[in-house]
Structure formats: C-alpha cells, structure tokens
Amino acid sequence: MPSFTPNTRGVCATPHIYADGLNAGLKTNGNNDLAFIYSDVVCEVAALFTTNKMLAAPLQHAKAKGKIKSNFILVNSKNANAVTGTKGIADIDTIMEQLQAHFGGKLVSPLMSSTGVIGVYLPIEKIVAGAKRFDLTRQEPMNAAHAIMTTDKFSKTIAFDVTCDDGSVFHIGAMAKGAGMINPAMATMLCFITTDINLPQEQVQTILTRVNHTTFNAASVDGDTSTNDTVFVFNTRQSSATDASAFEAALYKVMYFLARELVRDGEGSTKLIDYRVIGAANDREAEIVAKMMSNSLLIKTALYGEDPNWGRIAMSVGASGVACQESTLTIRYNDVVLLDKGINRFDALLEKRAAAVMKLPAFTVEVDLGMGNGTFTAFGCDLNHEYITINADYRT
Template sequence: MFEIIPIKGGVNAPQGFYADGVSAGLKPPLPNGAPALDVAFLYSEDVLKPFTLFTSNRFQAAPITHFKHFIKGKESNFVLINTKNANAMTGERGVQDVCDILSSLTQKFPFIQNPIMSSTGVIGQYLPKEKIIASFASFDFNAKCENAHTRAADAIRTTDAFSKEIALRVRLDNGESFCIGAMAKGAGMIQPALATMLCFITTDALVPQNEGDRILRECAKTSFNAISVDGDMSTNDSVFLFANGRSGVYNEAAFKEALKMIMHKLATDMVRDGEGSTKLVAFEVCGARDESQAICAAKALTNSLLVKTAIYGEDPNWGRIASTIGASGVECNEESLRIAFDSVVVFDKGQICFDKENEARAAAVMKQESFRITCDLGIGEGHFVAYGCDLGYRYIDINADYRS
C-alpha cells in the first residue's frame, strides 16, 4: 500500500531539479508595465534519458525534429522553453535556429549537456534567436528561489488564463518516499494524439529505463489523449518525463497511480482553461462493443460543435448527443441507448424521459461549472471517459486575432 500527498514546489519538488522563468521580450509587457515571463528552463543536476511523447501531427515543429535527430537516446540535463513562437513549418532553418540557440547555451554554461528545446506559440514564424539568447544572462542556477517553479509555469503560458502545476509525495508502507512534480500549458489547439500542449514532469523515483515510456503512454491514454478543447492537434504537443532516481525508491503501482493523478489533473485543467470555455464536461461512454468504439464515441462528443454550443447555452439538448453518437460510426441502437446528465436520465432504451420536470433538472445540471454526460450504448463492455468543454463567443475573439 502507499499514500499520495499533495505538496508544494511543482517541478522543483523532487530532489535535483530546478526550473525558473525569465523575460526575453517575446511577450508584450504586462498591464503594469513590467516585463512578461516568456522563457523558462528546467535543469537537472543529473544527466538522464528523458521519457517522451510527441504529437502525431505530420507537420512536427522544429524542436521535436531536433530532438529526434540529435538528442533521442542520449542523456540530457536541460530543457529550454520559449513561448509566442512555435517554430513550426519553418523547415531546415527552424532546426538550425534550435541548433544555434542551444549551441550558444552550452557555450555560456558548459555544464549543460545535450539540451532540449521546446516551443509554443504562433506557427509559421522564425524564432527571434537574438532575444532568446540574450535572456540567458538572466539564468541563475544558484538562486533556488522558493517561487521559481511558479515563474517557470507562468513563463510557458500563451493564451492560458492560469498556470498549471502540481506536485505529489508518494509514501510507501515501509516509510520510503519519492516525489513527482509537473507543469504544463495548453488552452487552445487541444486534441493531443500521442495541444498547443506542453507538459514537463520531474521525479526522483528510481524508474527503470525500460518501463518509463510504457507507463507514460498508459497514463496519457486516459489524460492528455482523452481531452479536446477545439478538436485541433498542435504541431508541438510534447510530454517529457525526467526521472533521476535520487530517492532510490520505486514501486510501479504507486508511481503509476501518482503519475495518473498528475496527468489527469493537468489535462482537465487544460480543458477547464480552454479558450473562452466556462464548463468542464466529462463525456462517459459505456456499454460499447469494445474500448475502441467507446473512445470513438466519447471523442466525437467532445468535438461536436452542436454539443459544445448547447453546453455553452446550458441547453440539455440530448438529441444532439444521440445524433453525434449515431454519426460516429460506432455500433448503437435506440432500443439499448441510455443518456443521462449526471444522474438525470433523459433517454432510456427507446423511451423519452424528458418531461418538464426532468428537463428542468437536466438544465440545472448544466448550470454547474463541471458535470458528466453519460451515454450507455447497452451493447458490450467498452468504456471510456473523454473530457471537453463548451464553445462560446470568447473562443472566436481569442483566435480571430491570435497573432496580434
């Protein structure tokens, strides 16, 4: 058995890691005139091979291409993250820009080995190399500021309304413990398929090198790969897990459970923070022929514009839900379908349960900031939960002039 305890510190909570954020002038100044944080770094005192997941978008950004060509399989101890510019669709020059920036970094700090770069922001613009390189003068690896992890999480934001970070301590029955910390960004262009989504996870657990990638993939299936804000997959989606083993402690069940909690929390925070969103909705599909069909139906619901706008209008229009399931391609029929808003059943095996009282109860459910829509197909054992949000006017306002 084990105990999982929330702690402070974000990615800096585990032993041997330090992250901070600085200003490179990539973002406009804050309303008070102060420079905005827009470059972050994550430094490990130990060199290690990170476990990774990347976007399946065929147009992968230059930092991902650089990692796959020059870093994959090697040990590293540093990640550099910039916002406002995705360095995607920039061809060979984009990759060379990454090489130039990281070369300048290692010249200034010789203890940095095989640094990794990660970018987020506007697609189709070249990196402002000089500004990013100039920001290195602000890097302080000895400061160990108490709120440095918060500055790092803030620096990687683009359209995010709030920073996303978490840290947990896992205590085993024998008294031994390890920590996991994480920070992430993402609010728009969110539908990862391993959005713009970046996640950086640190741990001092002694994770076996041959297990980390598998566990990361398994945890992503029900977290980052189960969310959608707008149905668009980014060119830059990346998840990095850095494990230095400093605690000397590892228990697979405990580690996996804590990692699931962290990734689920960050993933749902991304949906909650979806550009212009006001509601977080869990779309639970059960009774499908198999899990793949449950996934298909659940993701169809998260991406349906008609469903999303009904949620925004707090309208329990269950007909849109039924129509979306029927159009998703999964096996289903009216006689076995059951639809509920939280515990309020509105359609049950061919019977409409939508009198005035039930409609009012379902509408009350939809006024909540977070609720669940359950669709039981009544055919098999397939089950999956996907997370989505509503779609309102604010999303259009944000994305109509995103480059400005």
Template sequence: MYKIIPLDKGLENVQGFYCGSTNVGLRKNSEDGDVAFIRSEVPCDVSATFTQNKFQAAPIKHFQKYPKNFQTDFVLINAKNANAMTGDKGVEDIDALMSKLSAKIDVLNPVMSSTGVIGYRLPLDKIASAFDAFDFNGKDSNKAARAIMTTDSFKKELAFKVELENGESFNIAAICKGAGMINPAMATMLCFITTDADVPKSDMDTLLTESTEQSFNRISVDGDTSTNDTVMLLANKTSGKYHKEAFKEALEKIMFELAMMILKDGEGANKLVTFEVKGARTIEEARTASVALSNSLLVKTALFGEDPNWGRIASTIGASGIACDDEKLVIHYDDLLIYDCNNRELDKVREDKAYEIMKKESFKVTCDIGLGDGTYTSYGCDLSYEYVKINAEYRT
C-alpha cells in the first residue's frame, strides 16, 4: 500500500520547483505581492483545464497557441488585472512580457495566468519590473500563494508526500485562489499544481479532468463563472517515481481540499453546505437538481438566515426541470427528516432540531427524489450582506 502524508508549507516541497512573488504596484498599500512565478529547473509536461465562459481571457488564448503536448518551465501570474476582453492586444502583451522575461532568464514556452478586473490591458512596464525583483532560485510558496489572492481572506496552499510500499516517494503541492464568482462550471479561480512524480502525460490529462469534475466543478458561491478560471498541473518528473492509484488519490485529495477552502472563503460566507440529490431518474437529472440547489439565491439566503424553510429546497428542485413528485420526495438536513409526504409541516420538536443544524458551520442537505438511481453531490455556501458589500466595491 501507500501513504499520503500532509506536509508543511506548499510548492517548496516539490523537487526542482521554485516560486516567489514581488509587489510592482498593482496591489497598492499592501505587503503582499501582486506578481508571482513558478519555475521548474527542467521542462515540465503541463495539463490544464479552463473556464467554460465563452469569453476566455488572453492568458488562456496565449496558452492555447502552443502546440499540443508542449512543455514549459515557467508560469507567470498577476493579480488585480484579468487581461480579459482585451482582444488580440491582450495576447500580444503577453508575448511582449515573455520576450522581456527571456532577456533575464532562459525559459521554455512560458505561460501566464491573470486574475482581477476585466477589460483593461496589462501595465507592461510595471509587470516587467518584477523580473528584476524575482529570486528565480527562491522557494517561497507563502508569498506566491498570497500574491495571487484577490478577494480571498486567506491563502490557499497544500502539499503531500506520497510514500510507496517500497519506501520510494514523490511529492505533490498546489496553491490556488478563489472566493467569489464561483460556479459548478469551473470556479472563478486559479490553481497551480506541481509534482515531481514521473507521471505520463496521458495520465495527467485524464486524471486532471476527472479530479476537476470531483472538486472545483462541484462548488458554488454565487453561480457566476469568470473569464480566467484555470487549473494547471505541472510535472517535472524529477523523483523518477510513480504509482498511478496513489497519484490519482493524492491529486483528488489536494484538489478537493482546496475546493473546500475556496467555498469556506466564499465572499462573506459563514456556512459550507453539501447538497446530495439521490433517487433521480439519471445522474444527469441528479446533477441538474444538485447544482440548482447550490446556486439558488433563495436557498443561500435561507442558509444565511438559518431558516429551515424546506419549501425553498423543494421549489428549487421543481424549478430545475427534472422529473419529480411531491409524494415521493424526501428531504433531510443531516440525519433529520425535514419533509416527506407524511410530514409536510415541521412540528416544534423537528423545527427546533432543524434550527440547531442550520447554526452549524457545515451540514448536509439530502434530497431523495424517489424515482431512480441517479445520484450527484455538489457544495455551496450561504449568501450574506458582506457578499454584496465586497462586490459592490470590487474596483475601489
């Protein structure tokens, strides 16, 4: 068997990777950086999944210009400016930056990722000034993780050592950002995963897609999807070690735990709620209803108000368009029966118990449709006054 062992800190645990950040003035009056980098001492295979928003940002278009199965050894990341909806000039600006970077350090097919306000071209001179400040041989995952934050209230980084039965091992680590515009169609987020495992490129592509579906594609803060969403997996293979099942489990674990961090950090959020829909006619119908629940503004505000109003749950399922029947529907909050056809009204005992559940930081809503075997689980949070304040003042 194998062991997946949590490690302190983040990207610095992975052999052959370097990272850091600096502040060039994009993020004003802050000790945190606003331009970060991840560098590998050897070329990496790279797999990525991107936003489903039709208006993909310039960094994604720049990435897609490279030939299939290209390798890279450098990722440049900036905050405060999304470089989205900037047309061909946005891509040309990235090429210009990478040309300036190449004058400072040898790089292979460098890629870029951006987060921030949509509709403005990158301040090239400011970002290029980072190249004089970077310690390209440094290892400071903390600074890199903090530099990519936008409305995040805390940094998000994780690392694991995967120890195989024969004593051999490899490492996997990640940093990510995300707190708002989170929707189960990729989240409004950036995630950069590094590993020294000798993982084949074909496994990277398959496992990243599968793990994204089980993690970032199942969370919702506000039902919006940004132009820049990116999950990137970089493998430099320097450990020379690999075990497919162990790597798969470690990748799924790191991505799921990061997804839960994003949800817990949802702008102004206080609660993390699991929405399991089972008994639907098909998995697709279960997914439709589950995602509708995690996206519903009425459900989210009921969660914030700690109001056990099962009517909002039932109404959302009915409005989702799936096959359903109020005679067969059963709703639980954790293990507490909230609704079935014989218990349509909450008596005082059950209502008091429901209030206690809804006061918790995390709980589960289970909806049994009673028509089949389809099951799907997504994850959501409440919607508070603070969410409105943060987004009303986003550019200020």
C-alpha cells in the first residue's frame, strides 16, 4: 500500500511548480482575482471539460490544442468569458501574446481558465496589467487558491507526498473553486491538479476520467451545469514513480476531498449529505436515484429545517423512474431506520433520533431499493435563505 503524507503546499507540492495570486481589479473589494500556475519544465496536461454545450471561450481555446503540453495557466474569477463568441477566444490570444512578450518567451502553449458572470467580455487591460505583476518564481499556492474563488466562503486545497511500495516518491497537489452552478455533469467547477508521476498522458487521462465519475461528478449544489467547468492535471513527469494504482489512489483522495469541499461550501450550505444508494438493479440506476435526491428542492429544504420528513425521500426515489417498489424500500438517516422494507417505523422516539442525526454537520441518507446490487453515493447539501440571497442578484 502506498503511504500518503499530507502537506500544505497546495499546487506547489509538486517540484518545479510555481503559483501566486493577486488582485487585478476585477473584484472591487480588493480580494485576489487573478492567479497563475507555472512550471519550469513543460507539463503533459490531462483535462476534463463541462458537458454544457455553451462551452466557454477558454475551454474552446484549450480543446482546440488537442493533446496539451503546456507550462502556464492564467486563471481569473469574476468573469466567465462564456457566451462571448469568437471575440472571447481571440481575447485569450491577445492576453497571452502580451504576457509572452513580458515574460521573455517563457510560456509554452499557455492556457487560460475563467469563472464568474456569463456573457461579458474579459477586461483585457486589467488582466494583462495584473498578470505582468506576477513573479513566475514565487510559490504562493494559497494566494492562488484565493484568487479563483467566486461565491466560495473558503479556499479548497489539498496536497500529498506519496511513497509507493517500491520506495519511489511522487507528489500531487491541487486547488479547486466552486460553490454554486454545481451539478454532476462533468467536473462541476474549476480544479487544477499538479503531479510528477511518470505515467504517459493517455494513462493519466484515463485515470482522471474514471476517478471523476465518483468524485466531482457525484457532487451537486443546485443542479445547474456550468459553461466553464474544467479539471486540469499538469504533470511534470519528473519523479521516478510509475505506480499507476498508487497514482489512482492519490488522485481519488484529492478529488474526493475537493468534491465534498465544494458541496460543504455550497452556497448557503449548512450540511454535507452523502446520499448513499444500495440495492439498486445496477450501479447506473443507483446513480440516477442518488443524484435525483441530491437535487430535490423538497429534500434539500427539509434537511435545512432538520425535519425528518422521509416521505420526501420516498417521493424522490419514485420520481427517478428506476426499478423500485414501496415494499422493498428501506430509508436510513445514519443508523436510524425510518422506513424498513416499506414498513413505517416512525414514532416519536424515532423522530427524535432522526432529528438528532439531522443536526450533525454531515451525515448519510441511505436508501436501499432492495432490487439488486447497484450502489452509488452522491454528495449534496441543504437549500436555504442564503442561497436565495446570494443568487437573487449575483452580478452586483
């Protein structure tokens, strides 16, 4: 078994990687809004992009490269550069040409990533002026992690040194942003991962896609799917480690942690819920039910009210359309069984015990369909007044 030693170096946990963040004037409160990640060796980049068909300009720009080898990404918050047409893509090239001149031609196939309001052109001058203030030899991963936040209340980073069974060592570090417009339809946010595992690009891409399915794609805050969602894995390939299963375990640890952090920070979220579905006819049907529950407004508001109204769970299971029936349905909140193969166990004592579970900051709603062996766990949060307040006038 590989051993994992956590550290606080974020995306800079991987040698050769530099990162920083600053305020370029996009956020009017002075908070960081512009970040870079730079590598002094060229990286192989594995990537996942949103399934939203209104693909934002930076994603179109990156996808046009095909297999990506790059050593630089510029990330801004407050403006998504989405639904901005061909101008949105040209703006990225304009920015990168000016930065290339400024940084003495050091940038290899530079990338950009953006998050914020849709349908507004990038403030090119502010961004270029801000980026020119960057020092590519600085390692300030927390500054970078703060710069990519929008409605996030806290930054999200994680990093490990990983020692494989053969004694070889590799590194993995990551930062992510996301709190709203979170829905399981790819990787519902921005996530930047750095590593030095010595595995070929195709293999990293395959592992990334597989791990994404049960991590970011299992997360939902509001069921809305961003135009900008991206996961990038920048791989320097500078370590001697070639243990693919250790890398997959490490990537899972990183992405599972960050996916749940997104939901824990879901706009207004006060609770993190694992919707665990077992006993479905197959894994795909379990996934459908788990995601249906995690997106139900009536379940989310009952969670906020700490009301053990398990009838809404049964409603959502039935609405999912998968193979299910009342007589085999079991519903648990942690270890408290509320419906037992269709038999209602609810009484005053059980209601009190269920309500106590619901007061926890994190718990599991488990649904056993009693139809087969399919399982899936989705991550969701509650819905409350703060979500409304945040989103009623997001642009101002």
